[in-house]
Amino acid sequence: EDQVTQSPEALRLQEGESSSLNCSYTVSGLRGLFWYRQDPGKGPEFLFTLYSAGEEKEKERLKATLTKKESFLHITAPKPEDSATYLCAPPGLKTDKLIFGTGTRLQVFP
Amino acid sequence: NAGVTQTPKFQVLKTGQSMTLQCAQDMNHNSMYWYRQDPGMGLRLIYYSASEGTTDKGEVPNGYNVSRLNKREFSLRLESAAPSQTSVYFCASSGGTVETYEQYFGPGTRLTVT
Numbered sequence: 001e002d003q004v005t006q007s008p009e010a011l012r013l014q015e016g017e018s019s020s021l022n023c024s025y026t027v028s029g030l031r032g033l034f035w036y037r038q039d040p041g042k043g044p045e046f047l048f049t050l051y052s053a054g055e056e057k058e059k060e061r062l063k064a065t066l067t068k069k070e071s072f073l074h075i076t077a078p079k080p081e082d083s084a085t086y087l088c089a090p091p092g093l094k095t096d097k098l099i100f101g102t103g104t105r106l107q108v109f110p
Numbered sequence: 111n112a113g114v115t116q117t118p119k120f121q122v123l124k125t126g127q128s129m130t131l132q133c134a135q136d137m138n139h140n141s142m143y144w145y146r147q148d149p150g151m152g153l154r155l156i157y158y159s160a161s162e163g164t165t166d167k168g169e170v171p172n173g174y175n176v177s178r179l180n181k182r183e184f185s186l187r188l189e190s191a192a193p194s195q196t197s198v199y200f201c202a203s204s205g206g207t208v209e210t211y212e213q214y215f216g217p218g219t220r221l222t223v224t
Contacts, residue, residue, distance in 0.1 A: 043200050043215035091211050102152035
């Protein structure tokens with residue numbers, strides 16, 4: 001069965017304190033992975049698509065990386081506005097349906 | 111472009127009442143989805159539609175029906191609401207090809223069933 005696990009469930013950082021979020025999966029024939037950001041009371045907002053192992057994508061203070069079994073979202077010198085829940089989701093085998101993890105809730109304090 | 115829009119934003123129903131959640135997208139996407147999100151459970155797929163005129167069950171379809179009215183619109187109907195259907199509902203759309211799998215989400219409908 002395809003499964004996605006995100007860790008940690010929650011992360012508290014001081015402003016400027018860099019860290020990484022993990023997304024591990026047991027999806028057959030991985031065909032990419034998506035990262036989303038979700039603010040309270042809002043819908044998930046698309047951040048990145050990673051298509052193959054070794055690929056990296058960057059956006060402001062965020063950098064996403066992908067291996068065959070996991071993905072990392074690195075946050076460099078975070079700011080309070082980076083506080084949100086971050087979701088990862090690979091597509092299932094032979095389908096465009098995404099399998100979502102339960103997310104990492106990030107809080108950045110000034 | 112408005113992206114994905116959903117109505118209503120909030121709704122309170124009594125057990126046994128029915129209602130339809132509306133979703134529309136203006137990105138000319140082929141695929142559309144309905145999810146529910148509950149604390150600690152993540153996003154769970156209720157139904158999806160790969161193209162106009164087709165619909166398929168997702169992970170948690172019981173108690174729901176859908177209609178893909180045209181390429182733009184995908185509605186979710188609760189025929190007889192139950193307290194277990196209290197949740198936040200999100201509609202999403204995607205291009206539906208391997209190059210366009212990323213899904214774009216609407217703002218959500220917060221539904222409470224008493």
